[in-house]
Amino acid sequence: DQQVKQNSPSLSVQEGRISILNCDYTNSMFDYFLWYKKYPAEGPTFLISISSIKDKNEDGRFTVFLNKSAKHLSLHIVPSQPGDSAVYFCAASPEGMGAQKLVFGQGTRLTINP
Amino acid sequence: GAVVSQHPSRVICKSGTSVKIECRSLDFQATTMFWYRQFPKKSLMLMATSNEGSKATYEQGVEKDKFLINHASLTLSTLTVTSAHPEDSSFYICSASPTGTGALHFGNGTRLTVT
Numbered sequence: 001d002q003q004v005k006q007n008s009p010s011l012s013v014q015e016g017r018i019s020i021l022n023c024d025y026t027n028s029m030f031d032y033f034l035w036y037k038k039y040p041a042e043g044p045t046f047l048i049s050i051s052s053i054k055d056k057n058e059d060g061r062f063t064v065f066l067n068k069s070a071k072h073l074s075l076h077i078v079p080s081q082p083g084d085s086a087v088y089f090c091a092a093s094p095e096g097m098g099a100q101k102l103v104f105g106q107g108t109r110l111t112i113n114p
Numbered sequence: 115g116a117v118v119s120q121h122p123s124r125v126i127c128k129s130g131t132s133v134k135i136e137c138r139s140l141d142f143q144a145t146t147m148f149w150y151r152q153f154p155k156k157s158l159m160l161m162a163t164s165n166e167g168s169k170a171t172y173e174q175g176v177e178k179d180k181f182l183i184n185h186a187s188l189t190l191s192t193l194t195v196t197s198a199h200p201e202d203s204s205f206y207i208c209s210a211s212p213t214g215t216g217a218l219h220f221g222n223g224t225r226l227t228v229t
Contacts, residue, residue, distance in 0.1 A: 002157070009155060036220075041123065043207050043220030044158070089158065100146060100211055100218055104158040 003027045004092050006105035014113050019077040021108050023090035026071065030092040034102065035064060035075045038087045047088075048075070051096070080112045117141060118210050120221025127198055127228055135193045135224045137164075137208030143188035144210035149181075152205040152223075161206075164191040198228040 005024045013019045021035075031052040036044035050057040050064045050073065057064050063076045077084055087109045091102040117140040127133050137147055147164040162183055163171040170183035180202075182194040191210075195202055207223040 004157070006157075041222065041225070043118070043120070043209070043222045045220070046217065100148065100209075101160065101163065102218065103160070104150075106155065106157040 004090060004103050004105040006090060006108045008108050010109040012111045012113060013080050015082060016079045019080045019110055021075040021088050023073045023105050024071055025092050029094040032093045032096050033066060033073050034091045036089045036091060038089060044089055082112050082114060085110060085112045118208065118219045118221040120208055120224055122224060123222060124225045129199055129228055130197055132194055132196045133198055133226060135206055137191045137221050139189045139210045142212040145188060147185060147191040147208055147210040149183065149193050150207045152207065158207065200228045202226065203228045
């Protein structure tokens with residue numbers, strides 16, 4: 001049972017445009033959500049997170065939106081840069097901000113084209 | 115910043131042999147570390163929670179006798195894949211977070227290939 005789903009395995013975006021990565025979840029107990037970025041042969045690195053009490057969190061070029069009623073979150077990257085090309089995982093936890101035990105989506109491979 | 119080191123990064127072994135993977139927190143202590151496995155085009159699946167000084171907690175469907183976890187110190191957890199088979203070939207990643215921060219840091223992973 002896949003509790004966190006990223007239905008798009010890949011996404012290709014022109015440099016300078018907006019990249020939108022989507023993530024859906026099924027467990028209503030999840031209250032903390034994170035996005036990780038992963039380069040080949042490296043572990044995931046933390047990008048941005050959002051608590052369920054918020055619907056938006058912004059950090060520079062990265063913004064995460066949370067729609068609790070739809071159990072959906074998205075990551076917006078604008079403007080997209082070639083260095084953003086990586087696999088992006090969304091993750092969720094029912095443990096709040098100190099969450100260590102995470103449930104991951106399958107990942108979306110983002111390719112930024114020059 | 116906090117760093118988690120994982121070794122080896124890549125290992126090839128023959129069927130039936132055992133492989134040990136190390137996960138170290140380099141500049142912080144971690145009472146809890148996590149081991150994940152990733153199949154191609156699949157999500158990172160949590161295998162087990164490694165607890166310093168006590169038994170690991172395994173997720174449903176993970177064979178504890180096959181994936182032995184030892185967390186003997188506050189900076190080191192090891193995962194041993196015993197009697198490895200080709201279907202154990204995968205990417206294994208550990209993670210840990212400095213106590214009280216909630217910031218989870220990942221190792222660079224170990225690509226295991228069993229021939």
